[in-house]
Amino acid sequence: MTWKAYHNRGETLRAVINTSSVRRDGVLPMDVAGVAETFRDELDLLAALTLKWHTRLSGNIEQMLAHQPVDLDEAVTVAWSNTAHELAGVRMIIDNYRTNPLDDAMARAMATAADKEHYLLAVMAGRSSLLSEEAALRIGADLEERARLLHRGIPVITPDAAYEEPEVRGSLLERLRAVLAA
Numbered sequence: 001m002t003w004k005a006y007h008n009r010g011e012t013l014r015a016v017i018n019t020s021s022v023r024r025d026g027v028l029p030m031d032v033a034g035v036a037e038t039f040r041d042e043l044d045l046l047a048a049l050t051l052k053w054h055t056r057l058s059g060n061i062e063q064m065l066a067h068q069p070v071d072l073d074e075a076v077t078v079a080w081s082n083t084a085h086e087l088a089g090v091r092m093i094i095d096n097y098r099t100n101p102l103d104d105a106m107a108r109a110m111a112t113a114a115d116k117e118h119y120l121l122a123v124m125a126g127r128s129s130l131l132s133e134e135a136a137l138r139i140g141a142d143l144e145e146r147a148r149l150l151h152r153g154i155p156v157i158t159p160d161a162a163y164e165e166p167e168v169r170g171s172l173l174e175r176l177r178a179v180l181a182a
Contacts, residue, residue, distance in 0.1 A: 012038045013048055020049075020089025026096030043106050046097055049090050050113045057083045057117070061124045073143065076125040080147030118144060 012034035019029040028042050028049075029035070039045040060083045064075040084091045098114055101107035118140025122128040125143055128136035149155075 008034060009038045009048075013052065016045065016049065017052065017087065017090055020093055021087075022089070024089050024092055026092040028093055028097070042102055043109060046093070046106065047109065049093055050110075053083070053087055053090050053094060054113075054117065054120070056087055058120065060086075061120075065124065072124070072126040073146075076121050076143055077147045077150055080121065080144060081151040084147070084151045121147075 012032065015032050016029055016035065019032050023029065028045055030042065030045070035045060039048065057080060060079040061076055064079040064082075065072070068075045068078075094110075094113070097106060098110040101110055115137055118138075119128075119133065119136045120140065121143040122136035122139035125139070127139045127143075
């Protein structure tokens with residue numbers, strides 16, 4: 001892939017993400033300028049969006065763990081919720097095609113992506129070692145569900161113990177001011 005093609009792919013992907021954030025319908029925006037020229041098909045675009053989601057999620061988890069290293073479950077759950085807030089349209093697309101894949105190849109790809117996300121959540125929450133994949137997938141799915149509840153504003157109670165709901169996040173500017181003040 002040439003630099004120009006790579007650069008155009010990045011610009012097109014940003015346009016797709018922006019469009020998905022505006023539409024919030026869970027449908028791949030194949031009508032965005034440059035998509036047909038840059039991505040082979042729906043699965044190729046969905047894979048790029050899923051990679052963007054996983055990259056942002058991983059970064060947000062790392063940031064939350066640095067900020068709140070004591071309660072790992074809460075840090076991972078809040079990071080997932082924050083990522084869903086930041087990439088709301090992308091998350092809707094991933095959820096839609098996870099539930100309603102267009103074909104068998106997409107169904108397999110989305111199942112694999114879900115497993116990898118659940119594994120990441122469980123390992124980063126310190127709830128599973130890198131060796132017990134089956135347990136990690138169950139724990140990760142539970143963490144994702146709790147994160148979804150948090151994202152919807154529903155109080156989350158852990159099976160082990162209840163903890164206070166984190167404060168509702170403010171705007172980016174308010175959060176930056178709080179960080180600078182600290």
